[in-house]
Amino acid sequence: MKNVFTFVHMFTLAEENYMKAIFHLEHESADEVSTNAIAESMATKPSSVTDMIQKLAEKKLVVYKRYKGAKLTEKGKKIAANVIRKHRLWEVFLVEKLNFHWDEVHEIAEQLEHIQSEELITRLDKFLGSPDFDPHGDPIPDKHGVLKRTEKKLLSEIEKNQKGVCVGVKESSPDFLQYLDKKKISIGTKITVLGKEFFDGSMIIQVGNEQFFISHKIAENLYVQTL
Amino acid sequence: MKNVFTFVHMFTLAEENYMKAIFHLEHESADEVSTNAIAESMATKPSSVTDMIQKLAEKKLVVYKRYKGAKLTEKGKKIAANVIRKHRLWEVFLVEKLNFHWDEVHEIAEQLEHIQSEELITRLDKFLGSPDFDPHGDPIPDKHGVLKRTEKKLLSEIEKNQKGVCVGVKESSPDFLQYLDKKKISIGTKITVLGKEFFDGSMIIQVGNEQFFISHKIAENLYVQTL
DNA sequence: GTTATTTTTTAGTCTTGGCTAAAAATAAAA
DNA sequence: TTTTATTTTTAGCCAAGACTAAAAAATAAC
Structure with a gap:
């Protein structure tokens, strides 16, 4: 062909x-x-x-x-990063605009990442508000293929009184995702660790105006970027 | 491969x-x-x-x-109609959401039409408000591949006191599209023909609350669906 | 430092979907 | 109705990108 x-x-x-x-x-x-x-x-x-x-x-x-x-090579790296940029931007689109769940989008983005049009990606990026992370918390390379070196950590690794922005999940079972929905935690949500129990790793965290308890199991499946 | x-x-x-x-x-x-x-x-x-x-x-x-x-065959027809459905839905997306112009979207839609995911198209269709026409005024087949038989006419063929909805353009030069922008005419715009001059084919039309004159050249490049 | 194992490469095939050039069928002209 | 022109098909070839099986190089084991 x-x-x-x-x-x-x-x-x-x-x-x-x-x-x-x-x-x-x-x-x-x-x-x-x-x-x-x-x-x-x-x-x-x-x-x-x-x-x-x-x-x-x-x-x-x-x-x-x-x-x-x-x-x-540098050239190859740039091209690869650009494909990844497209993949992750499309994932944001699928989740944010078409209401797909985090774990449903990979296959589709795998196809969309090969659509050829600079202008399309420029506009898509703008339409999505130039996001820095995809729905799995992975960073989106910029248009020059530069990948912001990111300090992605598990929430469980964060110390008391530190803050982080939710950038993704490790596990993505429906149960877990529903739990996060219920607690109003999604990509970009700011989380502050108010307290941390060393015995079982559970935490008290602040999300928006709400403060609540989360278990270690939750904390070790949530990626955040420290601020 | x-x-x-x-x-x-x-x-x-x-x-x-x-x-x-x-x-x-x-x-x-x-x-x-x-x-x-x-x-x-x-x-x-x-x-x-x-x-x-x-x-x-x-x-x-x-x-x-x-x-x-x-x-x-019937099967082949259905598959073809579905590809066309995808093509036209993506064109609507590109124009309505990413602000491309009517004449810039074909190449990109030509690629997007081959993305494979039923669910994607279902959701895209919903996201776009289940449009009936693409930005060129061509009808979008439904999910069963049925193409609504449409009465697409040129505005110049419309009689005095008749109404139509703008469904597309015949010519799509930048100049023409800019003219339409200025006159606030786009897909879905209702147009009423208030008067028609037989000598030169010019018209007085109503768009929204505004009434104005258009030449035959304009009228013969604008597709409308009669109401 | 040989021998054995694993990894990588080469050589040769296959399928898809193009192409050219020549043959065959159909349609048009005389 | 022949002859000519056009359209369509066949036959054979090419490139991409996969595969298998066998050879070669690099590692590991003895």
């Missing part, structure tokens, strides 16, 4: 997905990522990965040495 | 585009559509078209007889 997206810089769906996968793996273990690791993360075979990273290397999107794994 | 969209009924991007093209051509000239016509409308070669319609025929999406062209 002919390439449907006729723009200046064009990468195929497969190329974008490979770069994205390598990007994520690099952020997990710093060094160049192994063929096997990429294959596993993409549910494909190592031989297919070798093929592709060789092609990406020719296009100067990754640095590749036989038997030594791959590493994104 | 492996199919990215893993759903129940899955058609490739190419298959969807062929069905869509055939759907449009059938609505232009009733009968089965010729290989050449499809090739031209898709900017591809007749031999490629033959290949594809044979594949579609095996899948019972079109009826095909050698040298006799193709015709969508």
